[in-house]
Amino acid sequence: xxxxxxxxxxxxxxxxxxxxxxxxxxxxxxxxxxxxxxxxxxxxxxxxxxxxxxxxxxxxxxxxxxxxxxxxxxxxxxxxxxxxxxxxxxxxxxxxxxxxxxxxxxxxxxxxxxxxxxxxxxxxxxxxxxxxxxxxxxxxxxxxxxxxxxxxxxxxxxxxxxxxxxxxxxxxxxxxxxxxxxxxxxxxxxxxxxxxxxxxxxxxxxxxxxxxxxxxxxxxxxxxxxxxxxxxxxxxxxxxxxxxxxxxxxxxxxxxxxxxxxxxxxxxxxxxxxxxxxxxxxxxxxxxxxxxxxxxxxxxxxxxxxxxxxxxxxxxxxxxxxxxxxxxxxxxxxxxxxxxxxxxxxxxxxxxxxxxxxxxxxxxxxxxxxxxxxxxxxxxxxxxxxxxxxxxxxxxxxxxxxxxxxxxxxxxxxxxxxxxxxxxxxxxxxxxxxxxxxxxxxxxxxxxxxxxxxxxxxxxxxxxxxxxxxxxxxxxxxxxxxxxxxxxxxxxxxxxxxxxxxx
Amino acid sequence: xxxxxxxxxxxxxxxxxxxxxxxxxxxxxxxxxxxxxxxxxxxxxxxxxxxxxxxxxxxxxxxxxxxxxxxxxxxxxxxxxxxxxxxxxxxxxxxxxxxxxxxxxxxxxxxxxxxxxxxxxxxxxxxxxxxxxxxxxxxxxxxxxxxxxxxxxxxxxxxxxxxxxxxxxxxxxxxxxxxxxxxxxxxxxxxxxxxxxxxxxxxxxxxxxxxxxxxxxxxxxxxxxxxxxxxxxxxxxxxxxxxxxxxxxxxxxxxxxxxxxxxxxxxxxxxxxxxxxxxxxxxxxxxxxxxxxxxxxxxxxxxxxxxxxxxxxxxxxxxxxxxxxxxxxxxxxxxxxxxxxxxxxxxxxxxxxxx
Numbered sequence: 041x042x043x044x045x046x047x048x049x050x051x052x053x054x055x056x057x058x059x060x061x062x063x064x065x066x067x068x069x070x071x072x073x074x075x076x077x078x079x080x081x082x083x084x085x086x087x088x089x090x091x092x093x094x095x096x097x098x099x100x101x102x103x104x105x106x107x108x109x110x111x112x113x114x115x116x117x118x119x120x121x122x123x124x125x126x127x128x129x130x131x132x133x134x135x136x137x138x139x140x141x142x143x144x145x146x147x148x149x150x151x152x153x154x155x156x157x158x159x160x161x162x163x164x165x166x167x168x169x170x171x172x173x174x175x176x177x178x179x180x181x182x183x184x185x186x187x188x189x190x191x192x193x194x195x196x197x198x199x200x201x202x203x204x205x206x207x208x209x210x211x212x213x214x215x216x217x218x219x220x221x222x223x224x225x226x227x228x229x230x231x232x233x234x235x236x237x238x239x240x241x242x243x244x245x246x247x248x249x250x251x252x253x254x255x256x257x258x259x260x261x262x263x264x265x266x267x268x269x270x271x272x273x274x275x276x277x278x279x280x281x282x283x284x285x286x287x288x289x290x291x292x293x294x295x296x297x298x299x300x301x302x303x304x305x306x307x308x309x310x311x312x313x314x315x316x317x318x319x320x321x322x323x324x325x326x327x328x329x330x331x332x333x334x335x336x337x338x339x340x341x342x343x344x345x346x347x348x349x350x351x352x353x354x355x356x357x358x359x360x361x362x363x364x365x366x367x368x369x370x371x372x373x374x375x376x377x378x379x380x381x382x383x384x385x386x387x388x389x390x391x392x393x394x395x396x397x398x399x400x401x402x403x404x405x406x407x408x409x410x411x412x413x414x415x416x417x418x419x420x421x422x423x424x425x426x427x428x429x430x431x432x433x434x435x436x437x438x439x440x441x442x443x444x445x446x447x448x449x450x451x452x453x454x455x456x457x458x459x460x461x462x463x464x465x466x467x468x469x470x471x472x473x474x475x476x477x478x479x480x481x482x483x484x485x486x487x488x489x490x491x492x493x494x495x496x497x498x499x500x501x502x503x504x505x506x507x508x509x510x511x512x513x514x515x516x517x518x519x520x521x522x523x524x525x526x527x528x529x530x531x532x533x534x535x536x537x538x539x540x541x542x543x
Numbered sequence: 544x545x546x547x548x549x550x551x552x553x554x555x556x557x558x559x560x561x562x563x564x565x566x567x568x569x570x571x572x573x574x575x576x577x578x579x580x581x582x583x584x585x586x587x588x589x590x591x592x593x594x595x596x597x598x599x600x601x602x603x604x605x606x607x608x609x610x611x612x613x614x615x616x617x618x619x620x621x622x623x624x625x626x627x628x629x630x631x632x633x634x635x636x637x638x639x640x641x642x643x644x645x646x647x648x649x650x651x652x653x654x655x656x657x658x659x660x661x662x663x664x665x666x667x668x669x670x671x672x673x674x675x676x677x678x679x680x681x682x683x684x685x686x687x688x689x690x691x692x693x694x695x696x697x698x699x700x701x702x703x704x705x706x707x708x709x710x711x712x713x714x715x716x717x718x719x720x721x722x723x724x725x726x727x728x729x730x731x732x733x734x735x736x737x738x739x740x741x742x743x744x745x746x747x748x749x750x751x752x753x754x755x756x757x758x759x760x761x762x763x764x765x766x767x768x769x770x771x772x773x774x775x776x777x778x779x780x781x782x783x784x785x786x787x788x789x790x791x792x793x794x795x796x797x798x799x800x801x802x803x804x805x806x807x808x809x810x811x812x813x814x815x816x817x818x819x820x821x822x823x824x825x826x827x828x829x830x831x832x833x834x835x836x837x838x839x840x841x842x843x844x845x846x847x848x849x850x851x852x853x854x855x856x857x858x859x860x861x862x863x864x865x866x867x868x869x870x871x872x873x874x875x876x877x878x879x880x881x882x883x884x885x886x887x888x889x890x891x892x893x894x895x896x897x898x
Binding site: 057133228359363384467470471472473474475477478479481482484485486488501502503504 | 645648649673674675676679680709802806808810813847866
């Protein structure tokens, strides 16, 4: 018989002696080797996919193993654990990848992370081998932050893949990745990424301490993590940036910011952030500095108009119609002829219908969403005008308002502005233009009072950093002129580029 | 004054220097009613205030407020009502202007409520936050002012300025108390605009502010005269509103520039009132441990009640006297309180966000 044939027959004999699903740990305790700690098995761990088996060794001894079948790669178990042990090529001490375990709790945690626990036989105390299955989809295109000419890769649900995407674009030895386990039950790995010689220490220490002190059951999403980590004053505005694009994370890291990537989420959190970051995207950066300025301006104007136009319409058509030129006032009056409600009621009515449609479209599948759009625009809109429940001008204003709120890539900011739109409409209904302005002032006062990880939310405009405002906000100059990193993030290494060397 | 000043100190400096424009606006009134000494009183008080504060800060450190003790208590009792009176008075002034031109269909308490509520929200986040708000809105105010003064240029008739009596002084008197808020607000914006966190920068900004406010007064005086001529210019209650109200552009979204005037004025009123509320509240908060809640509450309510009486139409003289008294009170109380608060080593933590 050839050695290979001998091995196969040995393995068949071994497999015939494997006892699957041994039951409770008490049943298994007799006749096994003494483990290094008092609870060798994974106490409390049971289920259809929890497998407890025994490997018969050549010398007549046994090695017992426990794993969660749905979390490991069974093929690797065979090649990397069963065969080496059964054939005597290795024991627990010399098995490749075997790590000692300090206590039973660690065994359970590692099992739930895709390890296999082994004990008994020669080689000493209990050890675990990481055989976690690479479950997850391949890297695809970003869906919430689409790119035309910029990088298209997006994060996936696997933390290791996401970190490799970042490392692939930023091959800097100063790039650090720390992992903190968050969630009493979910035991989610949360990676803290930063560039060691750029990031502000205080920012890093606070984030690390915040993650370590976080006492929650599970981490549902990246947004959930961000809201708990940077919770402060109540606000509907997002205080951390959420992105699914690695290029944006890399850009943030080299600016002196921090990225937080929870396992199981295709989004990374970036902190600190400012309001202005939400009107940018990395796409415009690729298109050139002139496009950047134009895009930012249009987005800002669009967002402002989307938030305020409905309120301004109410203000102009109620208390302060005298501010309109005569012809415009007549046109507005003609449009509203026959509408039985005051402008405030009419606008609120149309806004609520529009927002309900938006919500339904966002929640629905693509096919149903298309149908909803048709129902919303063609049927409800047209019928509102024909029934004289709203004027056509009101619908134009409401449509512009709804479209404009989607100029930001952040759904959280979009929701916040949609909410504030109602505040402005109410204020305008109460006090005309004066009330509308008061609504805006309250908004600015509120935003100026916010901070994201210690950075003023309206920086670099409030407080003023003129150089940053010019170079990163208004300047149509090429990127190589941006010599310094943005002051808002207070980086330790402030020099971003050396144009004299570049030339 | 090495080291960074606390935002509270800078805010109070702004308040002191803003009082300087009172006699600048009303020389005729002061000369006619109270004599030259009355004109000099606010100027003297401001000078004493600025100089005294500068000297006092050398002895008291940059952040004497956190120390507590009799100095802070004195400052709270002396300054908080004055600053809060300023807040209430500015609100009232804006409301009167707004009600006369803009919110004519609304009761007076509507614009009062709008400015009051908006300012209180901004003040809730603290003086540093108000400074940031000013930084954000200053470009808007500056652009608005330039537009306001540029738009009526076409209506200017230079012949109105030539004659036996240009009558700048009567026009200045005719501006009434209502314009005070806007002019003073401009000055406060410059001082408190988020770029003054050390003594030198604060002084430079204060001087710029006085210059800017003076220029504003001059332009506000010349424009009504040049556009309306005599004697119409002397009968205007709100000359600046009348000037901008004379501009009609049918192709523009708003037919009248009055709307823009009120926008700018509302923003300025909001910022000034927010700053005063935040400063007043901060000073008062320091005194609560030693004064008790009820006296502190009384100190906050009384000046507001007083302002609502003082600022009614027809009470111009009383209001001006009140502002004059403010200048003297603050100019003397601030350095005195700082000295009382005693020397404290400059700890120099960053005045967060005020850069």
